[in-house]
Amino acid sequence: MANWSDPRPRAAPFGATATTTGSAAYDAGLRSYMLSVYNYMGSGVLLTGIVALLFAWGGASSPAAQVFMGGGPLKYVIMFAPLAIVFGMSFGQNRMSTATLQMLFWGFAILMGLSLSTIFLVYSGTSIASAFFATAAGFAGLSLYGYTTKRDLSAFGTFLIIGVVGLLVASIINIFLQSGVMQLVISGVGVLLFAGLTAYDTQRTKSLYMQVAGTDMVGKVVIMSALSLYLDFINMFMFVLRLFGSSRN
Template sequence: MANWSDPRQPATPFQATRADATHTAAYDAGLRSYMLSVYNYMTSAILLTAIVALAFAWGGASSPAAAVFTGGGILKYIIMFSPLAIVFAMSFGQNRMSTSTIQAMFWGFAVLMGLSLSTIFLVYSGTSIAGAFFSTAAGFAALSLYGYTTKRDLSVFGTFLIIGVVGLVVAMIINVFLQSNVMELVISGVGVLIFAGLTAYDTQRTKSMYFQVAGTDMVGKVIVMSALALYLDFINMFLFVLRLFGSGRN
């Protein structure tokens, strides 16, 4: 016979439903807080990158950016390749690093990306940069919302998108030697599509990670690494949009 006085069991179906509703509400609140933290990190890093890039390129031909990137020397290569080194270090060393170390590397990466991307202010007009930025922001928001809300499993596209990134890099290296304007346009168009897909995919993956790390000490690291993935999606999509539609400085 069931023990209806057992406090471990809800006394009525109504109480069971209420307990489930309470658990679901708590989970939803935790997920919202987690996703908000990811987007706060990502947005703050993008703004930091933009501020550093603008400050470094301030003055045009007489700016520090122009001196570094047109004057030659090892410094420009350090600025160009150090963000990539940090991404690899964070990706392969996150399990051995503390959360505070991951966070410090993330902000350092954002600053170095700002120094590296300062050259766009020397090449493109301010109007083009602003137009590409806000167009990318609108597209990113829509794609990220889709990735968050869709019931479709986007992981099946992940491998194809990553292979697409590798192919894109190879094509860009080849075009360094070919200098083909048509190939440049094709690469930029494909690049926008690939990183648009990765935005939706990475958003869904970020959401699904909450199931695995909720209530553990890995949450802080996962938030930063997820913000890094979305940051890279945004920046790459922005750069390809700028190459497609941007106009040069007068």
């Protein structure tokens, strides 16, 4: 049977030379795998941004304003469809083909763009750009840390996920309370939680390669890992924007 715990090639009789060659091949495969993850993730963020900008083009007369301020069922379809896709991908990934997951990922990125288009109606362009580049810089540093650190971050995973659930509950409660102070606290905690998740998910993504290298599961893992990092980036960006963004005049 295959050894799923360590898919790297076994050492050949030639000893150190063969081991070094196998290690180099493994490292090259890991770099290619991580590059694919970041390419998917970055392309998804770019697609979301373009769709959001185009949907909100025209301000008060834009399609985004008509949908989200005019009411109607389409507003709720756009808001909740991305969540449905995430659950569908998460629970159905083993039954779905790589091509299906790819299609769902791009569809998710487009729907997220439609959903996030309202930020162009609420916040100034300078605020959005500043929040985006600050998030990008923070994400890059945190992801690099998660990739290079020798510290096992898996112990933080449960804590971070519980924190996200608590954050969601607090956000729902604040819908009714409409507390500005509570919103600031939620945003601050949200930035910290998704910063931690960025490092954690990066390390987890790297670790998964050891389990799937050389199998037909690599493509699926690339897409699902890109989805996790995409969600970390977008959520961190939104919380940064809510903390420091200024409204349109």
